[in-house]
Amino acid sequence: AKDPVRVLVTGAAGQIGYALVPMIARGVMLGADQPVILHMLDIPPAAEALNGVKMELVDAAFPLLKGVVATTDAVEACTGVNIAVMVGGFPRKEGMERKDVMSKNVSIYKAQASALEKHAAANCKVLVVANPANTNALILKEYAPSIPEKNITCLTRLDHNRALGQISEKLNVQVSDVKNVIIWGNHSSTQYPDVNHATVKTPSGEKPVRELVKDDAWLTSEFISIVQQRGAAIIKARKLSSALSAASSACDHIRDWVLGTPEGTWVSMGVYSDGSYNVPAGLIYSFPVTCRSGEWKIVQGLSIDEFSRKKLDLTAEELTEEKALAYSCLS
Numbered sequence: 001a002k003d004p005v006r007v008l009v010t011g012a013a014g015q016i017g018y019a020l021v022p023m024i025a026r027g028v029m030l031g032a033d034q035p036v037i038l039h040m041l042d043i044p045p046a047a048e049a050l051n052g053v054k055m056e057l058v059d060a061a062f063p064l065l066k067g068v069v070a071t072t073d074a075v076e077a078c079t080g081v082n083i084a085v086m087v088g089g090f091p092r093k094e095g096m097e098r099k100d101v102m103s104k105n106v107s108i109y110k111a112q113a114s115a116l117e118k119h120a121a122a123n124c125k126v127l128v129v130a131n132p133a134n135t136n137a138l139i140l141k142e143y144a145p146s147i148p149e150k151n152i153t154c155l156t157r158l159d160h161n162r163a164l165g166q167i168s169e170k171l172n173v174q175v176s177d178v179k180n181v182i183i184w185g186n187h188s189s190t191q192y193p194d195v196n197h198a199t200v201k202t203p204s205g206e207k208p209v210r211e212l213v214k215d216d217a218w219l220t221s222e223f224i225s226i227v228q229q230r231g232a233a234i235i236k237a238r239k240l241s242s243a244l245s246a247a248s249s250a251c252d253h254i255r256d257w258v259l260g261t262p263e264g265t266w267v268s269m270g271v272y273s274d275g276s277y278n279v280p281a282g283l284i285y286s287f288p289v290t291c292r293s294g295e296w297k298i299v300q301g302l303s304i305d306e307f308s309r310k311k312l313d314l315t316a317e318e319l320t321e322e323k324a325l326a327y328s329c330l331s
């Protein structure tokens, strides 16, 4: 039998946490033959609720779940973890200045970065979900200099999956037959959902989405804004933000990163930019990536038309501003 993998979920008493921990305990994230030990962190006001989640995990009697650590102590939570899913953070609330939110997240991610750096297992893989996801990941990288930058990522897979879902609905095809959409940039409304290289599996082979969706106007405007605004649409409908889809996408992100992407398929991940596609180096930016042997690689050589170029640059500008704001809160 395999040794258990230790998976940290921060913000585990929150609504994404509540959807995510049972998925991890069922093997959705790491596979049906991979035992796990869950480490759950939240803050003291949520300690009782967190303990309730732990009680439910015990009650669910998951065969793969070999242990549960539920704590409000970051060091205890981070000790020995192989995978860290950072869902806890301070989201922007109505009437708050961006700078105030940023400085709260800087202090949270500063503390948790050094706990991870000192106490996590070697080669721990980190996924930041909490918003502003890209910039929180960058802060974490800044304060955990000994964690390789390739191990620090943020979640844009939810946006990627939303784009697959929209194409599948539009064409009335199975979502599993749609692939290779791309989310470029920030996990925010400036993200660019790009279908220029996406394809659909049909009885007569793979066809470009652009060829099948005859409605070009839909692709260049409505599709893009539906995906960009989907989070807001969920809040309007549910009076709560996305949780099950966020949790499911976080599992997809880690699973593909650890176990690899299928041949010929790429996914979107927020990763440390090396300057590919003329995106400024040093941002955490969402790119198309393939994964193999636990490592992601940015897909190279895709053609970028003028329309796309502007969108890639726009979302990079926003991330550059966020980075400057974050750095002004450091110290």
Ligand code: NAX
Pocket (backbone or CB within 6 Å): 010, 011, 012, 013, 014, 015, 016, 017, 041, 042, 043, 046, 087, 088, 089, 090, 091, 108, 128, 129, 130, 131, 132, 133, 155, 156, 158, 159, 187, 241, 242, 243, 246
């Ligand atoms: P909730 O408010 O339900 O849960 C957040 C939890 O984090 C709470 O239990 C809170 O006590 C805890 N927390 C706060 N500070 C903490 C700290 N310093 N250490 C540990 N835990 C802490 O929010 P939820 O709906 O679960 O969303 C969590 C985060 O995900 C938010 O920042 C949200 O904006 C972000 N999202 C990101 C998405 C993405 O695709 N990247 C999509 C979904 C989601 O909106």
